Amino acid sequence: GACQPKALEAMAFLRLMSGSTQGLDIEAKMMRMMVSLLGEGGLYWVNGSSEKPWLGIPEPFVMVHGQARMVRAMIAWHQYTGNPDWKGRIDRLIDGLDRVLAVHKDDYAYFPVYGFYDREYLRSCYTRRGWRDTVEPTTEKFGEENSLFNHQGHTPGALATWHRLTGNPQALALAAQLVRFYTRPKFWADADREYPKVVGPERAHWQGHFHGYVNTLRAILEYAVAANDARLKGFVRDGYEWARQRGLARIGYVGDAQGCGCGRLIGLAVKLTDAGVGDYWEDVDQYIRNQGTEMQIVPEDADYLRRLSEGKPPPPKERSPSMPGRSAERVLERIVGGFAGKPNKEVVWLCCSPHGSMGLFYAWDGALRHQQGTVRINLLLNRASPWMDVDSWLPYEGKVVLRNKSAREAFVRIPAWADRKTVACALGDRAIEPSWLGSYVRFRDLRPGDRITLRFPITETTEEWTIPKLRDSQPGPERQVHRCRFRGNTLVEISPPLAPGSPLYQNRARRYAVAAPPLHTVTRYVTPAVLQW
Ligand SMILES: [Zn+2]
Incomplete structure (x- = not known):
């Protein structure tokens, strides 16, 4: 409900970059399935029923998080294919967001966070019965993953982009109402606990869900560009700079160390630069040469990944009724190209893979x-x-x-x-x-x-950086000093590794020790198409 539209959006981006026609048949089926879920109110529904207990909700439901993600995906396909059907679908979904899902008050709007189910990720789902409670969130910690912003803060960005492309007035009006709500001081850093004489909530300081805040900042920026609001643009710049303080932005190791985090930050940095708010190409270069590519699962990871599962019992072969989509077939082969969810590359999620891939596209587009x-x-x-x-x-x-x-x-x-x-x-x-x-x-x-x-000569530097542990569940000390060797912006050696046992950057020293780069003859795909994203 929330992440598959990211895969749909990323497919358009990746095909535009590479010209690859691999898996077109599978993609067509996925797309048909997803388009078939566009239903009542124009919204993107999940077909919950009592025959599908694994979905957790025994009736059709709407996941708020997935709606704007689906709009973004359709915006990409609308431009990529030129098929006029996408426009109607997007207009209808935005109308559903506005008239069915959102609560409107005075000059602002929000999406409620309490449906009729209580499980994590299902709590904020809308069903035909409506919302259980439309109470106005008082802090940012409402909703899925303990973050209001993570599941709805990205919405105004998709609306603003659609307005920019088509002039749809309803999209811009709803974006404005949502942004008015999301920029309220109560959702940003608490002034009392902050630095003296720094008014955090007006400077986009924040604490909490990295992905939620970064996505919301990008959405606020997309709205600020559509509405030409200079103060909001500056607000987002401050929030971006603040987001960079966590982890080691020098290499794009940010947020909670997931593969999606760096991709999100690349998107925000490119958009800020395009908006003329700053020049962040140097940041983007640092991100894409390091975490923005290093978190991808590549064929060379196979031996390491095989060792991770050594001595562990094999997964059950038969399909289980509680997880019918589970498969143990050719896993190592099939996850190549995806992005890891943790610095040990031991998991690959549907969240991180498309968002890591979109990070590749954002950098490619900006290059x-x-x-x-x-x-x-x-x-x-x-x-x-x-x-x-x-x-x-x-x-x-x-x-x-x-x-x-x-x-x-x-x-x-x-x-x-x-x-x-x-x-x-x-x-x-x-x-x-x-x-x-x-x-x-x-x-x-x-x-x-x-x-x-x-x-020009390559500058090689050795730097010491104190890097905090970005995930509480990760073994190792709270913070550690790492010795990092860079060639230009490329991290070629780090010791100790980012996380105990992490394979990240461990084979770069050998790869870059050669005097001349390995040259390959390839046929390059070229397209004049430029997508607005
Ligand atoms: Zn992720």
Whole structure:
């Protein structure tokens, strides 16, 4: 009810990036199934019934969390496919949110948190009988996972994005009412317990559910952009900076260490930068080169994962009536590409996998932008596009090659760790003097086929960082000093590991010890499509 729409949204993003057609038949079935759940009031229902005891609710129900997630997924597919059916579905779902699910008071609105069932994740579900109690939440700790924001705070963002794309006035009006509610001081840090002379609730300070707050901040920003509210934009910037204080944002190790947390922060950082509130490309580079990719399950993890299950009894082969979807078939193979839920990579959840994948997309989308013949390269990552291709040797070598296709002008952002005095540029084989505009080098009068090479020495640093334990259930001390070796923004060695026994970063030292990067010949997929997300 809550996470599967994230998988649907991520599928559009991942196909746009890669051009992969793998599993289209399965995807089509999943999509048909999900579209069939759009029902009464336009809402996204779960078909609970007494024959499906594993769902926990014996009647059809609506999970609040999943509604805006489904809107986001449909917004992606609406743009990706151009199929006009999506528009009607999205408009109807938003109408259902507004007229069926939300409680409206004065100039604000919220979704109630008490339905007729009590189990965690089922508590805030709406059924045909309506809500059991529509009481107004007084703190942020209401609702699923002890967080009001985690299950409904993201909603105004989807509405604002839909308004931006189509001008739907109902979407913007409901977003405004929800944002008025979610920005109330009672949901943000308590002024009495905070730093003297810092008014935390007006500065987006918070404590509690990382994912809930980060998603809500992004939603507030998306609304602030749609409504052009500068004060709210600044509020979100403060909240983002505050979110970075937990863990080690230097590598995107944030929140409660789940694979989704870094993806969410990448999304917020890119959006803040796009909104002109700050320039967070350096942050995004640090996130995506580290936790944003390292938490992904890759084929090389197979031996480690096999060792984790050694000596443990095999899971039951037969399907159990309480968990009919459970399977022990080819698990190691099938989880490749997903994102881990813990730094030991011992779990992969439907929450973290799509959100980690969306983190890849947010960074890919932000890495290269094109407008009217001007290309802006914000991240020195490998990237193909109809306008210009980027070949990056980082972090093996400080070398980036741009292969121009149709751009007339390019701006290339040089990472903060590089010494600007040492940046050398060449057009073809001819050295040219770099022309700087802030942290960007500018190239003009480009012609199709031009090849630009940028070179600068890689800075290697060894840093000591005190990293707190981000999950209480994790073994080990409350905080520990780690020795971290970086090449540019890439963490190549950490000792001791982030968590006892964690495989994260453990094979990077060997991988990056070689003098030249391993080169592969690949066919790159290129699309002119740009999705608003
Ligand atoms: Zn997660």
